[in-house]
Amino acid sequence: MLKNKRLFLFDIDGTLSVEDFLYDGSLKLLELIKERGGYSFFITNNSTKSCADYVEKFKRWNIATEEKQFVTAGFMAREFLKEKHAKDKIFVVGTKSFVTELKKCGLKVTTSPRDDVKCVLVAYDSELKYDKLVNACEILSRENIQYYATNPDMACPAKFGFIPDCGAICKMLEYATKRVPVYIGKPNAEVVNCCMRTAGITSKDEVLVVGDRLYTDIACGINAGVETCVVYTGEAKPEDITGTEWKPDYCFDNIKDLYEAFRKSVNSK
Numbered sequence: 001m002l003k004n005k006r007l008f009l010f011d012i013d014g015t016l017s018v019e020d021f022l023y024d025g026s027l028k029l030l031e032l033i034k035e036r037g038g039y040s041f042f043i044t045n046n047s048t049k050s051c052a053d054y055v056e057k058f059k060r061w062n063i064a065t066e067e068k069q070f071v072t073a074g075f076m077a078r079e080f081l082k083e084k085h086a087k088d089k090i091f092v093v094g095t096k097s098f099v100t101e102l103k104k105c106g107l108k109v110t111t112s113p114r115d116d117v118k119c120v121l122v123a124y125d126s127e128l129k130y131d132k133l134v135n136a137c138e139i140l141s142r143e144n145i146q147y148y149a150t151n152p153d154m155a156c157p158a159k160f161g162f163i164p165d166c167g168a169i170c171k172m173l174e175y176a177t178k179r180v181p182v183y184i185g186k187p188n189a190e191v192v193n194c195c196m197r198t199a200g201i202t203s204k205d206e207v208l209v210v211g212d213r214l215y216t217d218i219a220c221g222i223n224a225g226v227e228t229c230v231v232y233t234g235e236a237k238p239e240d241i242t243g244t245e246w247k248p249d250y251c252f253d254n255i256k257d258l259y260e261a262f263r264k265s266v267n268s269k
Helices: 026-035 051-060 073-084 096-104 130-140 166-177 190-199 214-224 255-267
Strands: 007-010 039-044 070-072 089-093 108-110 117-122 146-149 155-158 161-164 207-211 227-231 250-252
Touching (some): 007 190, 039 190, 051 070, 070 190, 073 096, 073 190, 089 130, 096 108, 117 130, 117 166, 130 166, 190 207, 190 214, 207 214, 214 227, 227 255, 250 255
Parallel strands (some): 007 039, 089 117, 117 146, 207 227, 227 250
Antiparallel strands (some): 155 161
16 A cells, blocks of 8 residues: 555655756645655666765755665666676776766776777766667677677657667667667666665565556566556656556556545545
């Protein structure tokens, strides 16, 4: 039941906001969760911004947050690479800020097709140039090169519709190299597990994943064994629910409707 939820894990783009516009109801829902002693975490497959960047973005919406409340695909990739490839040279397709974040934590990152590269990481890259794709193809044509990507999202919500995301970039590389990456961000269940550990929540019955995309947001919650909620302000539409294996527990037209349902739930006896 909604009234029993204490940890809400929100996707951002297409769920709480689109670009710099905060959807009606987002602020009220976050305030209600806080009033009830609950926790709001934000799980995004957008790797172009750091956790600190998101804190500043939310501040512009008059929402006070801490870095620990954000789990980005970039953060998950960084932690994964620190564990698996701490000493290896890593070729990265990503924004300059994303590459800088990886370097800051001690990873040996390069954006050139060096002979000593051991693995490739592809992220959502709003600064993508064709040379990056060519270099990635060259490296992926070699033997024993590990291949990772931050997230499988094919498109990212924009005010006018959608723009290509990390999954679309990976599809181009797949057609050229026949290589498919291991995806690190959502729908990996570890995204949910990481938030639960940080919040100190042990009961999965108290967790709800909220998002606009079935194969990442809803799949992430299902993979982690928690309840899920889809809002129809991003990619997913009502007609998509019938034919998907990733069926959410709750469906709402928008975040305001979720707020109203949660408010009524907590006020009911």
